[in-house]
Amino acid sequence: MLIPKGALVVSCQARADNPLHGPVHMSAMAQAAEAGGAGGIRANGAEDVAAIRAVTRLPVIGIAKVWDDRFPVYITPGFEQAARVALAGAHIIGLDATARPRDGEPVERLIGRIRDELGREVFADIATLEEGRAAHAHGATYIATTLSGYTDETASRKSAAPDLELLSALVAEVPAPVVAEGRFDTPELVAEAFRRGAHAVVVGTAITNPREITRKFAQAAEAWAATERL
Numbered sequence: 001m002l003i004p005k006g007a008l009v010v011s012c013q014a015r016a017d018n019p020l021h022g023p024v025h026m027s028a029m030a031q032a033a034e035a036g037g038a039g040g041i042r043a044n045g046a047e048d049v050a051a052i053r054a055v056t057r058l059p060v061i062g063i064a065k066v067w068d069d070r071f072p073v074y075i076t077p078g079f080e081q082a083a084r085v086a087l088a089g090a091h092i093i094g095l096d097a098t099a100r101p102r103d104g105e106p107v108e109r110l111i112g113r114i115r116d117e118l119g120r121e122v123f124a125d126i127a128t129l130e131e132g133r134a135a136h137a138h139g140a141t142y143i144a145t146t147l148s149g150y151t152d153e154t155a156s157r158k159s160a161a162p163d164l165e166l167l168s169a170l171v172a173e174v175p176a177p178v179v180a181e182g183r184f185d186t187p188e189l190v191a192e193a194f195r196r197g198a199h200a201v202v203v204g205t206a207i208t209n210p211r212e213i214t215r216k217f218a219q220a221a222e223a224w225a226a227t228e229r230l
């Protein structure tokens, strides 16, 4: 199952420290996203992926985040993690395809094995145009701006805004469906991504993380209170 052109993909992820962590809440989030018009779901870990597959008909991009102090790559770093989310029902496997050091096999081999041995499409999370080109050359189906601003090389690009320049550069240079992901937090930015040629747009925090959404509103409330005290 592929991601339809023009789809809004909703990322339903909650880390262990988030009160919404786990398959019960994440599958409810996915159902709500589907009811609201999402065309795909991105989810982390075999448990969440399986629970989401059980309640929605949408294509699911499965990832498996594993943190290891020795290596910066944490989004589906190896074949074992990819195999687990594939077995759980992910249609597409998302992984870090940056040029950063990783444990185990090089990313080109990982992409090849996911395609050949698991029969799944690969969704490459990258941070630069070069990484996007390489991921496409290695056989990834989708190229996504997910990691711009989150690698040492691109740290200066991290701001409140998404990396629209990288999106446009990928669309111009890489003959593959390019997905906008990372800090697309308003409907206007989603529209802008499509104007720039995005195949799909992934939105996470702004839809599925009530703690972070609350923080934004609470900051506005606090700022107003501070002004009042002056």
Ligand SMILES: CC(=O)N[C@H](C=O)[C@@H](O)[C@H](O)[C@H](O)COP(=O)(O)O
Pocket: 011, 013, 063, 075, 146, 147, 150, 181, 182, 183, 184, 185, 202, 203, 204, 205, 206
């Ligand atoms: C950098 C990284 O680890 N990104 C993760 C990838 O799975 C998620 O934490 C993001 O929520 C996701 O990419 C969607 O982005 P946003 O939440 O900004 O809409």
